[in-house]
Amino acid sequence: MPTTDVPYHRASIGAEEISEVVEVLKSGWLTTGPRVQEFERAFAEYVGCKHAIAVSSCTAALQLSLDAIGLEPQDEVLVPTYTFAATAEVVTYFGATPVLCDSVSGGFNIDTLDVERRITPRTRAIIPVHIAGHPCDLNAIHRLGDHHRLHVIEDAAHALPAVYHARRIGGISELTAFSFYATKTITTGEGGMLTTENDDFAVRARTMRLHGIKGDAWKRYSKSGSWYYEVIAAGYKANMTDIQAAIGQVQLKKSDEMCKRRTQIAQRYMDAFGALDELELPPLSRETVDSWHLFILRLKPERLDIERNDFIEEMKRRGIGTSVHFIPLHLQPFYAIRYGYRRGDFPYAEDAYSRCLSLPIFPDMTEAQIDTVIKVVQAIVMEHTRAGIAA
Ligand SMILES: Cc1ncc(COP(=O)(O)O)c(C=O)c1O
Structure with a gap:
């Protein structure tokens, strides 16, 4: 590893x-x-x-x-x-x-x-x-x-x-x-x-x-x-x-160049993870060009016996920094108390939140670092594919 x-x-x-x-x-x-x-x-x-x-x-x-x-x-x-x-x-x-x-x-x-x-x-x-x-x-x-x-x-x-x-x-x-x-x-x-x-x-x-x-x-x-x-x-x-x-x-002068690099990193992730049924890739559209500020991966719980929080811990244990974007506002104490929002009010946002983690995607990432992230994600997925579902 x-x-x-x-x-x-x-x-x-x-x-x-x-x-x-x-x-x-x-x-x-x-x-x-x-x-x-x-x-x-x-x-x-x-x-x-x-x-x-x-x-x-x-x-x-x-x-x-x-x-x-x-x-x-x-x-x-x-x-x-x-x-x-x-x-x-x-x-x-x-x-x-x-x-x-x-x-x-x-x-x-x-x-x-x-x-x-x-x-x-x-x-x-x-x-x-x-x-x-x-x-x-x-x-x-x-x-x-x-x-x-x-x-x-x-x-x-x-x-x-x-x-x-x-x-x-x-x-x-x-x-x-x-x-x-x-x-x-x-x-x-x-x-x-x-x-x-x-x-x-x-x-x-x-x-x-x-x-x-x-x-x-x-x-x-x-x-x-x-x-x-x-x-x-x-x-x-x-x-x-x-x-x-x-x-x-x-x-600003470097913005296009930095975006090009982030796009290459996103493409490497999509090429690597596209074939894995356990993972869901970020949405894409023909009408847009993304800035790729974040690369948000979603786990498929029906295919994995590891939850998002533990997945993040595993990534951390193996030296990879990740983040979560975002915890929906209605689950935050202020919005729940002040406006009466409850868990269950926004099912799509809750679903995305419960399964997501953001991978490193910054212009100065080396090819070796990208390879490392890919290998670590693949390894954790392989170790946690639900028995009986793996092809
Ligand atoms: C979606 C979104 N809106 C607004 C902000 C606030 O940006 P700033 O820290 O520049 O005020 C952030 C910062 O992370 C953000 O992610």
Whole structure:
């Protein structure tokens, strides 16, 4: 059995990111400044959107999106239960109610039919999440949004650079939120980007990301800036720094190359596991190009006598880092207690959660590391195939 340890993730940070950060540190301008503006312009061009607004996190980008649409306490927002905490918690910041929806059968993304069932006169928006970087059925979601006059805010934390019907995610919906968290497809340590086609939303988000100060608040300590500032709303502290933007600029240039490598790794996994009846591969679609932020494998319990948690322990024992994306929100104490959700409420999401584990998929993985992951998964499957079912 191979012994090389494989971490779950390692960010691809090279000499260029390091030297760009040093440049910023030497420049004397550490917070929001020219590097943020350059990063925003490059990002807008890359995804094909009108406005890109750099912020401190994807969570902040989602919060600014809900602020831009004017979310109010009586409102409801439809979000998948199968997502990270951030997608729904932002709705509660406004005193509004996140309404959870199930996943599609056989997949992880939000089910549009379930979304439709949960629309009420109080519904204001839908936040679809492109789980693992596999784009949601945006045409169906937009049809629903148009018909019921709902805003569509994409949580694209996983989806740079993903493509839906030949268009990059980020230039399709009214508002899209990206994450540059440490494990994401490009990283600035912590950070995010809000993209929008709407000029008013862009002005509002730029103002609100820095204390609700009108105009280019970040310039007030620069030579061309002025000491005078006007607070026109109670804003947030959600700006990105030039240090982060400098890393982001380099990462963005490498985005296509890193995605190509993740796609190769995903293909190696699919080639290796496709023939195993004990495993279920991630969903694919002809209309999308995935960013492969995650590779989520699902076990078939009817064919294996090992459960997901023990499978993960076995992987760990043999030196392979894994993770679980995600524990559905309705199973979390806060959502269960506050909104009364119960186990059994979202059967497809629960089924996916109970059987899933995410394998390492990062651009700097070596061929030997990929081989190791494949061999370990195959070995555990072989040791635990249910007697009588193996071919
Ligand atoms: C689906 C999803 N949405 C939002 C976020 C929040 O991103 P950030 O940490 O940049 O706020 C994450 C982070 O893991 C995520 O997975």
